[in-house]
Amino acid sequence: xxxxxxxxxxxxxxxxxxxxxxxxxxxxxxxxxxxxxxxxxxxxxxxxxxxxxxxxxxxxxxxxxxxxxxxxxxxxxxxxxxxxxxxx
Numbered sequence: 001x002x003x004x005x006x007x008x009x010x011x012x013x014x015x016x017x018x019x020x021x022x023x024x025x026x027x028x029x030x031x032x033x034x035x036x037x038x039x040x041x042x043x044x045x046x047x048x049x050x051x052x053x054x055x056x057x058x059x060x061x062x063x064x065x066x067x068x069x070x071x072x073x074x075x076x077x078x079x080x081x082x083x084x085x086x087x088x
Contacts, residue, residue: 001088002076004044008084012038019084027082033075036061040075044085050076 004010007023017038019031033041039060043053050072057068079085 001047001049002044002085003047003087004041004079005084005086010038010041010045017041019079021082021084025083027084031078031082031084036071037075040072041079044076044079 004019007021007025009020009022011018011020015035017033017035019033019041021027021029036057039057040053043056053072054065054068057063057072058065061068063071076085
């Protein structure tokens with residue numbers, strides 16, 4: 001299971017979405033996301049799995065499973081690199 005850490009909040013302003021760290025974080029920049037990234041991060045507000053996110057993307061977007069999987073893996077990899085997710 002994977003989830004966005006509570007020390008990272010999201011904000012959407014018209015067509016732009018952001019992840020904003022607060023508190024004692026090693027990463028202290030704002031991350032701007034496109035709508036796909038925002039969708040993935042939105043799903044990560046609750047505990048979920050990569051596979052569940054991929055399945056929801058397939059229901060929501062007109063994309064192939066390979067594209068959805070690649071997008072999910074890329075966003076989660078970025079979130080891992082900044083310490084924004086917790087996994088168990």
